Amino acid sequence: MERFDVIVIGAGHNGLTAAAYLARAGLSVLVLEKNDYIGGAAVSREVEPGFIYSSCSYALSLLRPEIVRDLDLTLHGLRVVPYEGSVTLMGDGRYIASSSHPDVMRRELARHSGSDADAYHRYGRDMRRQADIIAPWLMQSPPDPAALSPTKIRKTLSLLADMRSLGQEGLEGAIRFWTLSASDLLDRYFDSDVVKAHLAASAVIGTGLGPMSPGSAYIMLHHRIGGLDGAAGSWGHVRGGMGTVSHALAASLKSFGGEIRTSSGVSEVKVSKKRAVGVVLEDGTQIDAGAVVSGLELKRSVLSLLDWNALPKGFTDRVSEFRTRGSSAKLNIALDGLPEFKDLPHDCPSLDGDIRLCGTISDMERAYDDWKEKVMPRDPYIEMVVPSRLDPTLAPPGKHVASVFVQYVPDTLIGGSWTDANRAKLEEVVLNKIERAAPGFRNKIRHVETRTPAELESEIGLTQGNIFHGELTLDQLLFNRPLPELAHYRTPVHGYYLCGSSTHPGGGVMGAPGANAANTILADISPRLLRSRPA
Amino acid sequence: MTGDRTWDLAVQPTPLHLRTSQFNVANRWTDELGWTLPSVYSSIASEHAALRNACTMSDLTALATYSLRGADVGSYLNRLAGGTAGTVKVGASRRAVMCDDRGGLIAEGVVMRADTADWKLTLPVRCLDWLTLSARGFDCDIEDVSDHVCAFAVEGPSSCAALLAAGFAGLEALRPGGVRQLKVGSAGVTVMRRSATGGLGYEVRCAVSDALFVFDRTRRGAELFRPVLAGEQVRSLARLEAGHCRLRTDYESALIAREVDRRSPLELGLGHLVNLDVGPFTGKAALVRQKREGAHRALVGIELDGASLPEGRLLSMSTEIVGRISSLGWSPARKRIIGLADVRAASLGVNRQLSATGSDGRPVSARIVPRPFYVCPNAHRTPPDAH
Numbered sequence: 001m002e003r004f005d006v007i008v009i010g011a012g013h014n015g016l017t018a019a020a021y022l023a024r025a026g027l028s029v030l031v032l033e034k035n036d037y038i039g040g041a042a043v044s045r046e047v048e049p050g051f052i053y054s055s056c057s058y059a060l061s062l063l064r065p066e067i068v069r070d071l072d073l074t075l076h077g078l079r080v081v082p083y084e085g086s087v088t089l090m091g092d093g094r095y096i097a098s099s100s101h102p103d104v105m106r107r108e109l110a111r112h113s114g115s116d117a118d119a120y121h122r123y124g125r126d127m128r129r130q131a132d133i134i135a136p137w138l139m140q141s142p143p144d145p146a147a148l149s150p151t152k153i154r155k156t157l158s159l160l161a162d163m164r165s166l167g168q169e170g171l172e173g174a175i176r177f178w179t180l181s182a183s184d185l186l187d188r189y190f191d192s193d194v195v196k197a198h199l200a201a202s203a204v205i206g207t208g209l210g211p212m213s214p215g216s217a218y219i220m221l222h223h224r225i226g227g228l229d230g231a232a233g234s235w236g237h238v239r240g241g242m243g244t245v246s247h248a249l250a251a252s253l254k255s256f257g258g259e260i261r262t263s264s265g266v267s268e269v270k271v272s273k274k275r276a277v278g279v280v281l282e283d284g285t286q287i288d289a290g291a292v293v294s295g296l297e298l299k300r301s302v303l304s305l306l307d308w309n310a311l312p313k314g315f316t317d318r319v320s321e322f323r324t325r326g327s328s329a330k331l332n333i334a335l336d337g338l339p340e341f342k343d344l345p346h347d348c349p350s351l352d353g354d355i356r357l358c359g360t361i362s363d364m365e366r367a368y369d370d371w372k373e374k375v376m377p378r379d380p381y382i383e384m385v386v387p388s389r390l391d392p393t394l395a396p397p398g399k400h401v402a403s404v405f406v407q408y409v410p411d412t413l414i415g416g417s418w419t420d421a422n423r424a425k426l427e428e429v430v431l432n433k434i435e436r437a438a439p440g441f442r443n444k445i446r447h448v449e450t451r452t453p454a455e456l457e458s459e460i461g462l463t464q465g466n467i468f469h470g471e472l473t474l475d476q477l478l479f480n481r482p483l484p485e486l487a488h489y490r491t492p493v494h495g496y497y498l499c500g501s502s503t504h505p506g507g508g509v510m511g512a513p514g515a516n517a518a519n520t521i522l523a524d525i526s527p528r529l530l531r532s533r534p535a
Numbered sequence: 536m537t538g539d540r541t542w543d544l545a546v547q548p549t550p551l552h553l554r555t556s557q558f559n560v561a562n563r564w565t566d567e568l569g570w571t572l573p574s575v576y577s578s579i580a581s582e583h584a585a586l587r588n589a590c591t592m593s594d595l596t597a598l599a600t601y602s603l604r605g606a607d608v609g610s611y612l613n614r615l616a617g618g619t620a621g622t623v624k625v626g627a628s629r630r631a632v633m634c635d636d637r638g639g640l641i642a643e644g645v646v647m648r649a650d651t652a653d654w655k656l657t658l659p660v661r662c663l664d665w666l667t668l669s670a671r672g673f674d675c676d677i678e679d680v681s682d683h684v685c686a687f688a689v690e691g692p693s694s695c696a697a698l699l700a701a702g703f704a705g706l707e708a709l710r711p712g713g714v715r716q717l718k719v720g721s722a723g724v725t726v727m728r729r730s731a732t733g734g735l736g737y738e739v740r741c742a743v744s745d746a747l748f749v750f751d752r753t754r755r756g757a758e759l760f761r762p763v764l765a766g767e768q769v770r771s772l773a774r775l776e777a778g779h780c781r782l783r784t785d786y787e788s789a790l791i792a793r794e795v796d797r798r799s800p801l802e803l804g805l806g807h808l809v810n811l812d813v814g815p816f817t818g819k820a821a822l823v824r825q826k827r828e829g830a831h832r833a834l835v836g837i838e839l840d841g842a843s844l845p846e847g848r849l850l851s852m853s854t855e856i857v858g859r860i861s862s863l864g865w866s867p868a869r870k871r872i873i874g875l876a877d878v879r880a881a882s883l884g885v886n887r888q889l890s891a892t893g894s895d896g897r898p899v900s901a902r903i904v905p906r907p908f909y910v911c912p913n914a915h916r917t918p919p920d921a922h
């Protein structure tokens with residue numbers, strides 16, 4: 001029977017990151033992927049000939065620079081085209097075209113409110129301060145306030161000391177950022193509903209919170225932590241689509257001797273004497289391993305792959321309670337021409353970034369209300385990008401692709417599930433909303449792929465279609481992610497680890513869960529393995 | 536995409552751009568607060584020589600200008616800025632420092648009062664939100680008029696004579712800090728006798744629609760005195776010579792600074808602009824505490840040996856690093872390298888021998904010296920000496 005030092009289940013970008021780090025440390029590593037392509041939610045697919053879709057995730061910001069450096073991702077083909085701004089269209093003619101140039105941004109905001117334009121600097125400072133507190137926590141295991149071992153205490157204390165150095169006011173500020181609603185936080189700085197809508201947009205992405213729900217301010221922060229070339233919160237398109245990230249990771253993994261097998265779904269993790277000893281594939285094949293790492297979402301990793309009898313009492317219940325409600329859908333569209341937005345000059349440079357069709361915070365909150373009621377979205381929040389404006393490899397000359405992210409789409413509908421008819425209805429709602437902002441849009445459409453939470457679940461294994469493998473709320477973050485007893489990537493089954501987005505620090509094309517998990521695994525197993533190896 | 540450009544959101548030219556670009560032989564530009572400004576017109580040496588020995592003109596548009604109205608403007612300004620800013624009399628002006636609640640300096644600006652109801656505050660930062668927030672409870676309306684006011688400076692020993700020649704009648708009687716409204720042709724202008732360069736100088740303000748007319752009229756009228764246009768670099772050097780600390784160079788506004796970069800007016804040597812003995816003002820409690828306990832840092836003037844700028848920015852005392860040089864330049868007026876440095880207060884007054892690292896890697900010795908580096912007696916005389 002085949003045997004590897006480590007088997008990684010799922011070739012999502014986190015699984016690949018963990019695998020690459022482990023292979024780099026000298027272990028023999030096998031990655032098993034159920035689909036016939038790799039990448040999971042970080043993937044590029046050619047569904048319509050000649051057009052490349054970033055099927056799921058589309059904007060890169062969170063990917064940790066440490067990972068790009070350690071795994072030489074640039075040498076393995078990663079190219080990121082940064083974009084400088086975004087556009088928020090209110091639907092009533094008003095808009096904000098943001099810019100990364102502070103003075104230009106000020107002028108743009110001043111069209112709506114002079115004092116908001118100046119408050120933006122203060123807001124930026126406070127956000128940066130909070131992001132600076134959190135960023136170092138992303139690349140290490142989260143602090144564990146309950147741990148008693150001296151080294152752990154020291155580590156926890158050093159992180160808390162970082163926080164203490166903020167002073168009383170800083171600590172209060174941090175708590176405020178973590179607990180307030182986006183709407184309340186923005187009210188502390190701004191008056192204009194356009195400015196507030198523009199900034200609140202990042203709070204609603206992928207969450208089961210409305211912009212008025214407590215805790216939604218944290219989501220804005222989460223999205224801001226990313227750094228392209230050290231510039232906090234800047235975003236980019238990946239050349240060739242998001243799948244390029246996964247392919248660069250795969251190439252790095254292979255350069256260290258690792259192996260990937262696609263069309264190899266895992267149905268079970270073999271456990272013997274409370275220890276993971278290998279996996280069983282869907283076709284019955286068994287492969288042994290010294291350790292098994294799951295890059296799947298928590299519920300799948302535990303409830304589907306493990307024998308429940310081997311687990312501590314109550315554990316499966318706690319796992320079931322982890323919140324994974326889906327709230328997003330995605331349309332990928334092949335276009336015969338560039339969409340033209342009626343409220344904006346065609347040469348507005350911010351059109352290279354994301355284009356939000358949003359309305360006010362109250363409108364977003366109403367979209368959220370529809371989601372809570374589980375009805376078909378009537379006026380969802382839409383964020384679209386046209387990456388082919390900056391990346392000619394995605395579509396034939398003169399043609400374009402649009403990535404359309406739709407927020408507050410329930411995982412099931414009150415009147416039933418996501419049938420083909422319901423999916424078509426959603427598609428209609430979304431395309432009509434875009435058409436209103438960009439007349440003539442529908443005439444340019446060649447092909448549309450609509451992915452509701454149901455498709456996201458069945459194709460990639462995102463339980464309930466939650467794009468982040470579990471909601472990003474404070475009760476499910478840091479030392480609570482995914483559960484307190486799982487916060488250090490280990491599970492109750494020895495030698496079985498988690499490395500997907502369900503784990504700290506959470507979702508997004510970030511790679512940090514994978515890298516952190518690899519660190520934990522190396523700390524656990526390599527002394528033993530390396531000792532048994534001939535030099 | 537077509538070749539036409541309709542999108543025009545960008546850093547803007549100033550109302551004087553037509554002229555400043557005409558005279559910008561070196562074609563070197565910079566931008567401040569969202570405006571494009573000449574950085575050097577011809578050469579630093581010739582512009583500096585004119586500034587110190589004759590007469591220069593400079594575009595001052597890159598300042599935020601706020602107009603304040605209401606019954607409580609005076610008490611509002613006292614509260615906002617160090618307890619002193621609201622004490623300005625009609626026809627006068629004064630420097631003012633604005634702090635946040637923890638005593639961190641937001642910016643140093645100027646309050647001027649051309650007549651009873653006309654208060655203006657000019658600042659090197661935009662902070663309408665802070666000003667508005669601070670105005671709660673006061674009868675005081677604040678308006679950002681930066682886009683409607685054009686400002687330029689006429690500076691140098693012959694600046695008074697030059698302005699008189701250009702028709703700014705009666706200016707010789709204006710005392711330092713004085714503000715006066717005049718007519719130039721049909722255009723109304725406000726002149727303030729004030730210059731951050733350490734010498735004699737005036738700031739002229741007029742409506743944007745009159746900008747080119749007033750500027751040209753002044754330049755032509757003063758022809759005899761050969762006004763030279765001076766760019767941002769030389770003005771910055773002159774302000775260093777005058778010992779002034781500069782926002783974004785020597786300190787960062789507390790509104791955007793990182794925690795470690797926050798500085799109080801006491802630490803920056805601007806303590807004389809706050810009055811800790813008067814009623815409450817924003818940041819007072821923190822400043823009183825800092826005064827009692829002593830500040831941890833101090834911005835000091837330094838002089839360096841030699842004629843070439845050192846490589847590194849760190850200052851050490853024997854082997855210990857005690858501070859960081861925040862600005863540095865060859866002073867044509869003093870013929871030596873001068874600068875400002877942010878040092879640990881504990882290292883002051885002990886052993887004053889400091890060193891920086893020269894371009895050859897060897898230590899360059901530095902001394903802490905009193906500021907300003909350059910004073911021109913003419914700056915304080917009324918009437919100023921006619922050159």
Ligand SMILES: Cc1cc2nc3c(=O)[nH]c(=O)nc-3n(C[C@H](O)[C@H](O)[C@H](O)COP(=O)(O)OP(=O)(O)OC[C@H]3O[C@@H](n4cnc5c(N)ncnc54)[C@H](O)[C@@H]3O)c2cc1C
Nearest residue numbers: 010012013014034040041057058059266461467501508509
């Ligand atoms: C529509 C959408 C839009 C998004 N937009 C963005 C964005 O713009 N920016 C951003 O940063 N993030 C975005 N995200 C989030 C981000 O894509 C995910 O958080 C991240 O890609 C998850 O990576 P992962 O490696 O943890 O898991 P996944 O990518 O989910 O990987 C899990 C892998 O395991 C495989 N698998 C499942 N079951 C089995 C099995 N039994 N055996 C073997 N393999 C199995 C899956 O096929 C998959 O390849 C978006 C997500 C979605 C869905």
